[in-house]
Amino acid sequence: MRHGTQHADVAAAELETALRGGPFHVALRAAITARGLPLQRVQHHLTRYGVKVGVTSLSYWQQGARRPQRAESLRAVRALEEILQLPDESLIRLLAQADDRSGAQRPAARSYRSLVEASGVLEKLLAELDSPFDGGLLGLGHHERVRIGTHRELLGRDSQHIVRAHSDGVDRYVAVHHGDPGCAPEHMSVRALENCRTGRVLRHHETGVLVAELLFDTRLRAGDTFLFRYGVEDGTAGASGEYVRGFGFSGGQYALEVRFAEETLPVRCHRFTQHSAAAPRSGRQELPLSGHHRSVHMVEQRVRSGIVGIAWDWE
Numbered sequence: 055m056r057h058g059t060q061h062a063d064v065a066a067a068e069l070e071t072a073l074r075g076g077p078f079h080v081a082l083r084a085a086i087t088a089r090g091l092p093l094q095r096v097q098h099h100l101t102r103y104g105v106k107v108g109v110t111s112l113s114y115w116q117q118g119a120r121r122p123q124r125a126e127s128l129r130a131v132r133a134l135e136e137i138l139q140l141p142d143e144s145l146i147r148l149l150a151q152a153d154d155r156s157g158a159q160r161p162a163a164r165s166y167r168s169l170v171e172a173s174g175v176l177e178k179l180l181a182e183l184d185s186p187f188d189g190g191l192l193g194l195g196h197h198e199r200v201r202i203g204t205h206r207e208l209l210g211r212d213s214q215h216i217v218r219a220h221s222d223g224v225d226r227y228v229a230v231h232h233g234d235p236g237c238a239p240e241h242m243s244v245r246a247l248e249n250c251r252t253g254r255v256l257r258h259h260e261t262g263v264l265v266a267e268l269l270f271d272t273r274l275r276a277g278d279t280f281l282f283r284y285g286v287e288d289g290t291a292g293a294s295g296e297y298v299r300g301f302g303f304s305g306g307q308y309a310l311e312v313r314f315a316e317e318t319l320p321v322r323c324h325r326f327t328q329h330s331a332a333a334p335r336s337g338r339q340e341l342p343l344s345g346h347h348r349s350v351h352m353v354e355q356r357v358r359s360g361i362v363g364i365a366w367d368w369e
Contacts, residue, residue, distance in 0.1 A: 068087075068088070069084040071084075072085075073085075073140065073141070077118070078115075078118075078148040079115060079117060079121075080118075081144070081145060081148055082116045082145060083116040083117075085138040086116060086138065089138050093109045093113060096112060096134070097109050097112060100130055100133055100134070103129075103133040105126065105133050106126070107126075107130045121149065126302075128146070128174055131149070132146065132174075175258045175261045175263050176263055179256045179258065179263065179265045180228060180265065183228055183256065185226075189224070189226070189227055189228055190219055190220060190221045190223075190224040191217040191227060192217060192218045192219075192303075193215065193303075193305065193306035193308075193357075194216040194217060194218055194305075194306050194307070195214075195216035195307045196306065196309070197213070197308075198212070198213045198299065198309070198310050198311070199211060199213075199311045200310070200311065200312045202294060202313065202315060203289060203315050203318070204315040204317050204318050205318075206293035206294060206318055207234075207288075207289055207291060207294055208233070208234055208237075208288050208289070208291060209287070210285060210288050210289065211285065211286055211288075211297075212247065212283065212285040213283065213284055214248075215281070216279065216281050217280050217281075217282075218277065218278065218279045218280075219274035220276055220277075221276050222273075222274075223273050223274075223275075224270075224273065225269065225270050225273045226253065226268060226269050227250070227270075227282065228266070228267055229266045229284060230265050231244075231263070231264040231265075231266075231286045232262055232264075233264070233288055234262070234288075234292070234294050235262070235291065235292075236262075236290075237288065237290045238259065238290040239257035239258065239262055240257055240259060242257070242264055242286060242287060242288050242290060243286070244266040244284065244286055244287075245284060245285040245286075245287065246268060246284050247283040248281070248282055249270065249280070249281060249282040249283070250268040250269060250270055250283075251268070251269050252266060252267070252268065252284075253266070253269045254267050255267070262291075264286070266284075266286075268284050293368065295365060295367075296363055296366065297363055297364055298361055298363035299363060300361050301359055301360060303359060304356070305356060305357065306356065307354065307356065307357070308354040308357045309353045309354075310351060310352050310353075310362070311349055311350070311351040312349060312350050313347070313348055313349040314343075314348045316348060319348060320343065320366035320367055320368055321369050322340065322366065323340070323341040323343055323365070323366040324338050324340050324341055324364070324365055324366075325337070325338070325352040325365075326339075326362070326364075326365060327360060327361065327362050327363075328361040329360045329361075330361070333360075341364065350366075
């Protein structure tokens with residue numbers, strides 16, 4: 055009995071140290087050890103919170119082989135804080151700290167910290183709109199046009215979607231816009247351009263996140279396809295150096311076009327991909343800039359879960 059008590063004291067001390075200094079995977083492993091829960095039991099508790107995470111993923115997280123970064127994964131981390139009886143935001147904070155230590159080696163416009171915070175905010179905004187993670191829609195095609203202004207700012211973007219409903223009763227799409235650092239979502243606007251109208255629009259200033267309902271005026275049945283187009287007017291931040299689009303699911307074609315103001319052209323442009331916000335960038339490919347049309351573009355014939363984008367360099 056004395057030996058068991060000593061073991062528990064050691065585990066508690068290790069957990070306290072890990073929560074204070076990290077890193078995330080060490081703190082997670084220490085918390086699971088201190089509570090004496092096998093991973094299968096942890097997974098079972100997560101399902102009671104409505105979160106689905108595999109035992110393999112949990113194992114990778116506590117080994118440091120992978121880091122949670124998608125909205126569903128971040129929901130799991132917050133649930134783990136309750137399941138493992140940890141202080142609120144203790145594990146989320148360690149994820150953000152990990153970015154502070156390694157962000158200089160990852161050429162991303164937004165830090166992992168900002169993406170973690172934005173994902174948490176997005177989850178709450180979607181919940182407020184009572185929107186499921188995928189909205190009940192499967193993307194078949196998405197053509198996005200981004201406009202860069204004379205002051206190198208992200209003026210806005212237009213998006214055309216072709217979708218298919220995979221459940222009955224779908225009558226809307228929730229658009230997400232994440233502005234550049236320093237943006238002001240309260241001064242952005244959403245325009246319904248074709249086959250939709252604007253519903254509720256929610257904004258979060260600190261993270262630069264805006265979400266908007268695009269209402270279809272019809273209820274789709276499972277298998278029905280639908281085409282709609284909308285735009286977001288931004289222009290509220292400083293110089294922009296890239297545009298990225300994240301995909302939670304594979305499938306469908308994605309085309310991204312970036313058009314620059316005549317007076318302001320970058321010196322070079324390239325496309326890139328990332329498996330996740332925490333992963334290094336890969337798939338770099340230089341893109342020719344059309345001087346006449348002042349634009350570059352990329353096409354993904356079938357998108358994969360992760361991030362794609364176009365970056366550019368100013369003089």
